[in-house]
Amino acid sequence: MTEPVTTESADSPATPPRRIAPFVVLGVAIVMAALFFVLASGTSGSDDEVGIIDSPLLGRAAPAVRSTTLDGEPFDLARRKGSWVVVNFFNSTCAPCRAEHPALVEFSEQQKSFGADGAELYTMLQINDDIDDVKNFFLTRGGDWPIIRDDEGTTNVAFGVALVPETFIIAPDGTVVLRWAGQIDADTLSRLVQQQREMYAGA
Amino acid sequence: MSSRSKWKRWPGWLALMLVIVCVLAYGTAKEAGPLTPEERVEQITQQIACPVCDGETVYESANPASAAIRAEVKAQVAAGVSSDDEIVAYIVQQFGAQTQLLPTASGFDALVWVLPAAALVCAGVGLFFAFRRWQRNVDAVPDDADRAMVEAALAAEEAAPAEPEQPDQPEGPDDEADTGR
Numbered sequence: 171m172t173e174p175v176t177t178e179s180a181d182s183p184a185t186p187p188r189r190i191a192p193f194v195v196l197g198v199a200i201v202m203a204a205l206f207f208v209l210a211s212g213t214s215g216s217d218d219e220v221g222i223i224d225s226p227l228l229g230r231a232a233p234a235v236r237s238t239t240l241d242g243e244p245f246d247l248a249r250r251k252g253s254w255v256v257v258n259f260f261n262s263t264c265a266p267c268r269a270e271h272p273a274l275v276e277f278s279e280q281q282k283s284f285g286a287d288g289a290e291l292y293t294m295l296q297i298n299d300d301i302d303d304v305k306n307f308f309l310t311r312g313g314d315w316p317i318i319r320d321d322e323g324t325t326n327v328a329f330g331v332a333l334v335p336e337t338f339i340i341a342p343d344g345t346v347v348l349r350w351a352g353q354i355d356a357d358t359l360s361r362l363v364q365q366q367r368e369m370y371a372g373a
Numbered sequence: 374m375s376s377r378s379k380w381k382r383w384p385g386w387l388a389l390m391l392v393i394v395c396v397l398a399y400g401t402a403k404e405a406g407p408l409t410p411e412e413r414v415e416q417i418t419q420q421i422a423c424p425v426c427d428g429e430t431v432y433e434s435a436n437p438a439s440a441a442i443r444a445e446v447k448a449q450v451a452a453g454v455s456s457d458d459e460i461v462a463y464i465v466q467q468f469g470a471q472t473q474l475l476p477t478a479s480g481f482d483a484l485v486w487v488l489p490a491a492a493l494v495c496a497g498v499g500l501f502f503a504f505r506r507w508q509r510n511v512d513a514v515p516d517d518a519d520r521a522m523v524e525a526a527l528a529a530e531e532a533a534p535a536e537p538e539q540p541d542q543p544e545g546p547d548d549e550a551d552t553g554r
Contacts, residue, residue, distance in 0.1 A: 226466055226467065261437060296437040296438075296440075296441065297437055297440045297441040297444055298437055298440050299437070320441070322444050322445070322448060323440060323441025323442065323443075323444035323445050324441075324444075324445055324448065326437075326438065326441040327441050327442055327445040327464065327467055327468075328467065329467070330467035330468050330469070331438070332424035332425045332438040332468055333424075333425045333438065334437075
């Protein structure tokens with residue numbers, strides 16, 4: 171007579187969890203499997219050109235850049251249409267930027283030898299760089315291309331540049347065609363510009 | 374007795390609910406109001422992660438990229454064309470999704486907002502049923518079988534003398550008394 175009472179009170183709370191448990195386990199398993207596939211199918215960096223990275227700007231018109239050069243000349247990127255433009259984002263306190271500088275000097279000389287067909291090189295500063303330090307750096311280390319100020323930070327934001335150095339290649343029609351993050355050497359940069367030139371001519 | 378204690382408990386819950394609803398309503402209503410441009414810039418930059426540093430918002434970061442983003446946000450706020458969300462969306466578009474600190478409330482990301490709320494509701498409902506079940510078990514009226522069990526147990530307690538307390542006795546009777554129970 172005592173048995174029915176004890177079984178009823180013990181069973182009623184214990185039975186439902188036993189029925190739910192397999193479904194809970196199944197649910198957790200499905201979530202884990204989904205996570206595994208999401209993570210496994212993530213972007214795999216299989217690129218032989220290590221510095222080439224994605225940008226929402228690729229294939230689109232370059233953002234408007236209206237500023238002044240270090241020498242006080244007005245600068246408007248839109249007026250550069252008609253020639254290939256290479257914009258290098260730079261900060262005088264950044265070691266890779268300083269290490270990269272000889273490569274840019276070499277690239278600049280290479281492009282000059284092409285005459286009017288050569289790409290134009292510009293250095294874009296960051297918002298809080300010390301202007302005197304930049305001037306000194308270019309005086310001592312060479313480089314006679316225009317240096318563009320970005321005192322409002324607008325250009326760095328518009329190009330999405332978070333970590334210098336970065337290098338953008340802009341086609342004669344004003345389209346951004348390539349973004350390179352990190353240090354680049356002169357040969358790679360020349361080759362990439364040449365590649366883009368050929369693709370542009372073929373299109 | 375059970376119905377009286379139930380009624381005694383209800384006003385407390387109701388009062389608590391009322392207070393919570395009032396506080397939430399006041400909190401949401403209070404947020405509406407004109408912000409100065411500085412407050413807007415502050416609010417927006419706190420929603421954007423510094424793109425190159427770990428665990429810092431653009432608001433507090435000293436990085437050049439963050440400084441540029443701050444200046445850009447300030448300029449856009451001053452221009453007064455874009456809403457806060459549009460400014461954040463612009464920055465996130467340029468610098469990538471990892472700069473977005475608050476998940477968007479649409480698409481797959483909305484799960485981040487929905488799941489905790491759903492879990493809370495499920496837990497509340499589960500607790501409600503669990504409490505009801507426990508209460509039912511507690512309120513069960515003892516029947517004759519229960520009374521018989523209690524009486525038998527009490528009789529056994531009285532029948533067994535309190536021998537363990539006597540110091541001089543050896544261990545033998547102790548064992549007998551234990552097995553007897």
